[in-house]
Amino acid sequence: xxxxxxxxxxxxxxxxxxxxxxxxxxxxxxxxxxxxxxxxxxxxxxxxxxxxxxxxxxxxxxxxxxxxxxxxxxxxxxxxxxxxxxxxxxxxxxxxxxxxxxxxxxxxxxxxxxxxxxxxxxxxxxxxxxxxxxxxxxxxxxxxxxxxxxxxxxxxxxxxxxxxxxxxxxxxxxxxxxxxxxxxxxxxxxxxxxxxxxxxxxxxxxxxxxxxxxxxxxxxxxxxxxxxxxxxxxxxxxxxxxxxxxxxxxxxxxxxxxxxxxxxxxxxxxxxxxxxxxxxxxxxxxxxxxxxxxxxxxxxxxxxxxxxxxxxxxxxxxxxxxxxxxxxxxxxxxxxxxxxxxxxxxxxxxxxxxxxxxxxxxxxxxxxxxxxxxxxxxxxxxxxxxxxxxxxxxxxxxxxxxxxxxxxxxxxxxxxxxxxxxxxxxxxxxxxxxxxxxxxxxxxxxxxxxxxxx
Numbered sequence: 001x002x003x004x005x006x007x008x009x010x011x012x013x014x015x016x017x018x019x020x021x022x023x024x025x026x027x028x029x030x031x032x033x034x035x036x037x038x039x040x041x042x043x044x045x046x047x048x049x050x051x052x053x054x055x056x057x058x059x060x061x062x063x064x065x066x067x068x069x070x071x072x073x074x075x076x077x078x079x080x081x082x083x084x085x086x087x088x089x090x091x092x093x094x095x096x097x098x099x100x101x102x103x104x105x106x107x108x109x110x111x112x113x114x115x116x117x118x119x120x121x122x123x124x125x126x127x128x129x130x131x132x133x134x135x136x137x138x139x140x141x142x143x144x145x146x147x148x149x150x151x152x153x154x155x156x157x158x159x160x161x162x163x164x165x166x167x168x169x170x171x172x173x174x175x176x177x178x179x180x181x182x183x184x185x186x187x188x189x190x191x192x193x194x195x196x197x198x199x200x201x202x203x204x205x206x207x208x209x210x211x212x213x214x215x216x217x218x219x220x221x222x223x224x225x226x227x228x229x230x231x232x233x234x235x236x237x238x239x240x241x242x243x244x245x246x247x248x249x250x251x252x253x254x255x256x257x258x259x260x261x262x263x264x265x266x267x268x269x270x271x272x273x274x275x276x277x278x279x280x281x282x283x284x285x286x287x288x289x290x291x292x293x294x295x296x297x298x299x300x301x302x303x304x305x306x307x308x309x310x311x312x313x314x315x316x317x318x319x320x321x322x323x324x325x326x327x328x329x330x331x332x333x334x335x336x337x338x339x340x341x342x343x344x345x346x347x348x349x350x351x352x353x354x355x356x357x358x359x360x361x362x363x364x365x366x367x368x369x370x371x372x373x374x375x376x377x378x379x380x381x382x383x384x385x386x387x388x389x390x391x392x393x394x395x396x397x398x399x400x401x402x403x404x405x406x407x408x409x410x411x412x413x414x415x416x417x418x419x420x421x422x423x424x425x426x427x428x429x430x431x432x433x434x435x436x437x438x439x440x441x442x443x444x445x446x447x448x449x450x451x452x453x454x
Contacts, residue, residue, distance in 0.1 A: 003346035008322035021153060022316040028149070029310040031259020032360065038261075045252055050364040052245045053301035057291060063206040063239045064282065070209025074271040077279045084114030087283045091116060091198070091231060092123055094279055098229050100125065100195040106213065106220040107131040108200030109147050109304060110233050110283060113326045128190040130219035132183055139166050145320030147327055148257045148306035153319055187219070197223035201234035201280070202303070203249060207242045210270035211280060214253060214263040221267050228276035232269065236287050237300040249303055252362035256305040290338050295373045299334045301363045308357035308367055314350050323347060330357040330367045337374055345383040348374040 012018055036042045056063055068078045081087035087110075095103065103125055111117070117127045117138070129138045133150035137143065139162055144150030151159070160174040169182045199220045203212040211232050213220045224230045240246050254263040272278035290300055309315045309329030320328040325336035325344055333351060336344035348371045351357075357367040378384055379392075398404045 002324070004318070004322055004324075004350040005346070007324055008318035008350075011319040011322060012317065017155075018317055018319070020155070021319060024152060025149075025310045025316045028259055029307075029360070032256055032307060032310065035255040035259050035261060039251070039255070045248055046362055046364050049248050049252055049303075049362060050301065052240065052248060053363050054298070056239060056241060057237070057297060057300055060236060060239070060291065063241055064236060066206040067204055067209055067239055068282075070207065071280060072209070074209045075278070076209065076271060077277065079279060079281045081281055081283045081285070083285050084283070087114045087233065087281055087285070088116055088119045090281050091233070092120060092125075094229070094231055095120070095125060095196060098196065098277075100229065102126045102128075102190075102193055102195050103198055104128050104130050104190055104194040104196075104219075104223040104227070105134075105198045106200065106215060106223055107134050107150070108198070108233055109144075109327060110200055110235050110285075111198070112143060113285065114233075114283070116233075128187070128194075130187055130190065130217075130223055131215070132180070132187075132217060135183065135187065136162065143321075143326065145328070146306060146309055147304050153321070191222045191226055194223065194227045196227045196229035196231065198231045198233065199224060201232050201238050202253070203246055204234055204239050204280075205241075205243055205246060206239055208270060210268055212246060213267045213269070214250075214265065215267070216258070216260075216264040218265050221265060224267075224269070225273070228273060230269070230272065230276065230278045231281065232279070233281045233283065235283055235285070237302075249362075253303055253305055256307040256360065256362040286339055290335075293338070295377075296334060296338060296370055298365050299331065299338075299367075299370060301365055302331050303363060305362055307360040307362065311356045311360050313352055313354065313356070318350070323350070330371065331365070334367065334370050334374060337378065341378060341381065341383050345378050348372075348378065 011021075039045065071078050079090045081090055101124065103120065105111070105117075105127055107129070108116075117129075120127050129135045131150065133152075134144060136151040136154065136159055137145070145153040156174045156176055156179070159179055160169065160172065163169040163179055163182055164171050164173070167182050167186050169179065173179065197220075199213050201211045202214045204210070205212070211234065213232070215221075240249065250263070250266060254260040269278065287300060290296055304327075306329070308331055309320070312330050315323075315329040323329070323332050323336065323344075325332045325339075325347065327335055330351060333344075333347035336347050351368065351371045353368045353372060355368045358365065358369070361367060379389070384392075398408055
């Protein structure tokens with residue numbers, strides 16, 4: 001698998017689009033800051049949310065069992081899946097038992113993680129993603145590039161061209177209102193013809209046995225109120241103990257994700273429709289393993305707001321597809337290597353460690369510290385390429401010896417004036433343009449050593 005830098009190269013090469021992508025996400029980050037500033041107790045909310053998550057993870061099995069008991073009492077069928085393959089098989093069996101051939105689906109990063117769509121399509125089930133951004137990338141046969149803004153990498157002209165081909169809109173049309181109306185008509189037909197609706201789960205409440213889904217388009221409500229069958233898929237970390245705890249997260253989620261004071265639709269499901277069925281599939285898929293890693297356990301606190309992506313200078317300038325993992329950005333750079341360090345070992349290095357992701361995280365995950373810790377883990381386990389291991393060894397030897405450090409500095413200062421200026425200051429080394437080393441007095445190596453203490 002390509003490393004992050006290699007995968008990012010095509011995106012970075014298109015400089016105008018990369019700059020536009022950077023500005024678009026920073027605009028969302030600024031909106032987040034403005035909303036946070038309107039809540040005097042914002043930092044107290046973040047601290048409380050962090051404490052709730054820490055407590056819940058410390059008793060995760062207890063709360064999941066409590067949720068199962070209460071959900072069953074509400075008439076909800078609860079299923080357990082150890083990994084993505086088992087999750088997909090459970091969903092397929094439920095659909096087959098009900099003779100479902102047409103499924104409408106709201107946004108769910110868990111089902112993206114499990115690759116549910118291609119699995120169901122291979123078994124003859126038509127799957128329609130109903131979130132507008134998700135539907136756009138589905139039409140393009142692409143995964144989401146962002147967990148909240150799935151099509152943020154596309155401009156309105158790209159979508160206009162896509163809709164002209166797929167939906168028959170006017171050629172060259174790029175007016176957002178016109179394109180949205182076309183998508184609305186297209187999706188309305190899919191809603192009316194659906195035999196089942198599938199949603200993700202933003203939060204599951206242990207004490208009530210209900211699940212909560214947050215959307216801005218109402219597509220989860222449409223997808224679950226028309227068909228008689230509702231399937232909700234959730235990772236084990238989505239549990240919260242009580243409705244009072246839920247209130248904390250709802251105040252943080254929309255402000256952190258999109259800079260809104262509240263999500264447009266916050267839908268609570270505490271049972272099936274009259275005469276219908278509701279199923280909840282609870283999935284581990286490696287989460288228990290992360291729970292056992294003390295250094296990285298807090299990454300399970302993530303509420304998938306995407307704030308770390310909107311602020312990360314690397315994500316904004318390299319795009320979501322450069323990560324190669326379902327969840328990109330800083331949080332994905334922790335979760336991906338946990339899943340497969342050989343495939344995603346470059347992701348912890350796709351960070352400046354500036355700490356901006358930690359500063360905006362609504363549940364105070366220490367993201368940049370975890371990224372640094374994972375770099376150390378990868379080095380210990382031998383996943384770094386030999387070139388990086390060798391260069392780090394050489395640097396370690398130099399930094400451990402004062403005479404070697406001083407000699408290296410002297411050699412650099414001596415060699416820089418001798419190198420061609422095109423190499424020192426050219427496009428291959430833009431760093432040199434603003435980092436010219438000051439001249440050093442000419443001294444021999446012997447003179448330098450004489451200054452060293454014995």
